[in-house]
Amino acid sequence: MAIPSARETDYERIVRIAGAGLGENPLGMTGAKAQQQDKREQDLRKKVLIKSYGCQMNAYDATRMADLLAGQGYDETEAVDQADLVVLNTCHIREKAAEKVYSELGRLRVLKRERAEAGLETTIAVAGCVAQAEGAEILNRSPAVDLVVGPQSYHRLPGLLAEAAAHRRPVDTEFPVDDKFGALPQPAARRIRARGHSAFVTVQEGCDKFCSFCVVPYTRGAETSRPPEEILQEIRHLSEAGVREITLLGQNVNAYHGEARDGRLWSLARLLEGAAAIDGVARLRYTTSHPRDMGDDLIAAHRDLPQLMPYLHLPVQSGSDAMLAAMNRKHDRALYLRLIDKVRAACPGIALSSDFIVGFPGESDADFDDTMRLVEQVGFAAAFSFKYSRRPGTPAATLATQVEDGVATARLHALQALILDQQTAFNRATIGRTLDVLVEKPGRHPGQVTGKSPYLQPVHFDASAALVGDIVAVRIEGQIANSLSGRLTGHGTASHASGSRPPAMALASGGRP
Numbered sequence: 001m002a003i004p005s006a007r008e009t010d011y012e013r014i015v016r017i018a019g020a021g022l023g024e025n026p027l028g029m030t031g032a033k034a035q036q037q038d039k040r041e042q043d044l045r046k047k048v049l050i051k052s053y054g055c056q057m058n059a060y061d062a063t064r065m066a067d068l069l070a071g072q073g074y075d076e077t078e079a080v081d082q083a084d085l086v087v088l089n090t091c092h093i094r095e096k097a098a099e100k101v102y103s104e105l106g107r108l109r110v111l112k113r114e115r116a117e118a119g120l121e122t123t124i125a126v127a128g129c130v131a132q133a134e135g136a137e138i139l140n141r142s143p144a145v146d147l148v149v150g151p152q153s154y155h156r157l158p159g160l161l162a163e164a165a166a167h168r169r170p171v172d173t174e175f176p177v178d179d180k181f182g183a184l185p186q187p188a189a190r191r192i193r194a195r196g197h198s199a200f201v202t203v204q205e206g207c208d209k210f211c212s213f214c215v216v217p218y219t220r221g222a223e224t225s226r227p228p229e230e231i232l233q234e235i236r237h238l239s240e241a242g243v244r245e246i247t248l249l250g251q252n253v254n255a256y257h258g259e260a261r262d263g264r265l266w267s268l269a270r271l272l273e274g275a276a277a278i279d280g281v282a283r284l285r286y287t288t289s290h291p292r293d294m295g296d297d298l299i300a301a302h303r304d305l306p307q308l309m310p311y312l313h314l315p316v317q318s319g320s321d322a323m324l325a326a327m328n329r330k331h332d333r334a335l336y337l338r339l340i341d342k343v344r345a346a347c348p349g350i351a352l353s354s355d356f357i358v359g360f361p362g363e364s365d366a367d368f369d370d371t372m373r374l375v376e377q378v379g380f381a382a383a384f385s386f387k388y389s390r391r392p393g394t395p396a397a398t399l400a401t402q403v404e405d406g407v408a409t410a411r412l413h414a415l416q417a418l419i420l421d422q423q424t425a426f427n428r429a430t431i432g433r434t435l436d437v438l439v440e441k442p443g444r445h446p447g448q449v450t451g452k453s454p455y456l457q458p459v460h461f462d463a464s465a466a467l468v469g470d471i472v473a474v475r476i477e478g479q480i481a482n483s484l485s486g487r488l489t490g491h492g493t494a495s496h497a498s499g500s501r502p503p504a505m506a507l508a509s510g511g512r513p
């Protein structure tokens, strides 16, 4: 293994390879008696299904909720008809995402009735950003819902479930002063292992930027940063359980300014440095960043920290200065392009990604053209693009100059076609190179495994599933849609782990391929 997990003993490796579903001590109690006892204990436990929508921060919250509920006697299930508790962890960012919740609640209402006819109780909880934005209104619209809990108060779920059991239909959308993350339990190593070798850690929540289209400052509140010691402790715990790759999350992650015990403020760059010093942490990533908070120390971290992966998601939203001003983005096109140059100078070959909104109120053909030119100028490895969605309560929702839907759709298609071209070219440029791949899981075909390159590309190749969790060197030989195929050549050349950089890629010099 090129980057051995310093913490993993041979015994743990056996457990990991044998399967994450095993107990903490699979070699301990065996035989029919132990199985019967396990079964009796299992029968007493309830089942929870947590369905998460939207961003990675919601995905992280879902794991923390599952860990909390595990201590309350709930095991996770994927079978909705077997769930005693269903938690919808919702997203409010665009209208479609928010509406999905109500159609899901309609289906759950039927299921709840069917289970009741069979003598089974079902508790339905709505969590996440729709819960925060709509609160008690959800109870009015959906009679099957038993409790509503916002993203800042889900650590109070045990008490809320007790209230729900007494049919009080609690709603908790407060922004409590108590430390939510501090109040949540650290998961057992067995639970961490079952989730694989990459993990998210939320380090920052909320946003103070107030882009005129965005609900986040209202649903997630003002920017807050977790204390660095607490974050590093969580990362240490994950690493000890075998996690190799950590993604630090925040709605505006590079605005991170956590206060340490000595009263000093840590930047995201300093936090990354602290995380990189933890034994076993082989890869670090962070998302999502705002151009205005892209400090020189963070850019330098891309040059200096071997564990920091050469990938940056830096949303620009539009290439038109008029649109950027109307969006209240607090940066212009020139600032974005300057940043890209600096980042590429610090880390040649870095993969760049972005978010775009088309059809923002007032967007003309010329404005959209500016976006297309910006994309051509930068050359992205990946990007997300959305049609503007009018969100009640945000400043842009009241603008009279809404763009016709057909026009917005045509622009979206044109932009997505350009981005796909660039993504394909970026992937193609890796053919012939040897990349470090973090092996994630067995592949679809026997004898095959799947992993991730430093540039977040899925890579498929033939190798033993015993390599899951290792970082290995793979020579890239082909491209299938958005994934790569290759051949195992050894245990990690560690082009990043050792500090050296890969040669600049075709797109790194800018311009369309």
Ligand code: 5AD
Pocket: 093, 094, 213, 214, 215, 315, 317, 355, 356, 357, 386, 387, 388, 389, 390, 391
């Ligand atoms: N309409 C469309 N897209 C939006 N986003 C945020 N708000 C809206 C909206 N009202 C997009 C932005 C952001 C990403 C997470 O979602 O591009 O970066």
Ligand code: SF4
Pocket: 207, 208, 209, 210, 211, 214, 215, 216, 217, 251, 252, 290
């Ligand atoms: Fe929303 Fe803008 Fe904040 Fe991103 S920076 S979360 S788009 S308000």
